[in-house]
Amino acid sequence: MVEPPDRSIRLDSTTSSLPTGEGIIIDIGTGDGVFVYQCARQNPNKFYIGIDANPRPLEKISEKIHRNPAKGGLTNVAFVQASVGDLPSELDGIADEVHVHFPWGSLLRAIATGDREVLSNLRRICSSGALLEVVIGLDPERDSSELERLGLQSISTAYLDSVLASRCRDAGFEIFEKGEFPSQEWPRLQSSWAKRLKDSPNRQLVYFIARVIE
Ligand SMILES: C[S@@+](CC[C@H](N)C(=O)[O-])C[C@H]1O[C@@H](n2cnc3c(N)ncnc32)[C@H](O)[C@@H]1O
Numbered sequence: 001m002v003e004p005p006d007r008s009i010r011l012d013s014t015t016s017s018l019p020t021g022e023g024i025i026i027d028i029g030t031g032d033g034v035f036v037y038q039c040a041r042q043n044p045n046k047f048y049i050g051i052d053a054n055p056r057p058l059e060k061i062s063e064k065i066h067r068n069p070a071k072g073g074l075t076n077v078a079f080v081q082a083s084v085g086d087l088p089s090e091l092d093g094i095a096d097e098v099h100v101h102f103p104w105g106s107l108l109r110a111i112a113t114g115d116r117e118v119l120s121n122l123r124r125i126c127s128s129g130a131l132l133e134v135v136i137g138l139d140p141e142r143d144s145s146e147l148e149r150l151g152l153q154s155i156s157t158a159y160l161d162s163v164l165a166s167r168c169r170d171a172g173f174e175i176f177e178k179g180e181f182p183s184q185e186w187p188r189l190q191s192s193w194a195k196r197l198k199d200s201p202n203r204q205l206v207y208f209i210a211r212v213i214e
Helices: 034-042 056-064 104-114 114-123 143-151 157-171 184-187 192-196
Strands: 023-028 048-050 078-081 097-103 126-138 173-180 202-210
Touching: 023 034, 023 104, 034 048, 034 056, 034 078, 048 056, 056 078, 056 192, 104 114, 104 126, 114 126, 114 157, 114 173, 157 202
Parallel strands: 023 048, 023 097, 048 078, 097 126
Antiparallel strands: 126 202, 173 202
């Protein structure tokens, strides 16, 4: 079971993992699966599912988890190829935590604009009391064409308050924590993209954590 959220539940800068004890954690847009793999090693009592529309970056790690445990194999991880717009019904109601880290492309569009269908899909895979953590990193200059495509100037905590909070609420999530993350702390996040992007000083990293509305 997930502990009831309180002020002690916040993004942990060393793990990017929420302290929910045991349970099933789903990482959407998992990329190369490093977040899922590292967390699964550190939390053998939790089961991790990494989901991405693109299976290619997952080829190496998918092979690794099936090795002998002494050679990096893990029994508490699975990877699934799926789009956030078309999540398998087998996932319905099973997630105690859902993570979306550094979304890009259609995943970024859906999350940043609070797409009703995609937020409903995320809600659909959540169990009672589940938490949703989203981390978005955008550079207003380098990513200007992406921001233009989204019809946004930036994604700030003010934007979360004024736009995303109500769209999340409509889909059944209440944002209870949000903030910005200084770039010097990014390398500690267990995300390959956080490491890749760390040298872009203008990039803003905004996160929020929401809980399912019962
Ligand atoms: C910038 S990468 C971030 C990868 C990883 N979360 C990390 O932090 O290293 C964005 C990922 O989102 C995935 N993605 C984009 N659109 C998606 C969609 N509609 N459904 C699922 N995954 C998607 C991409 O394939 C890519 O792997």
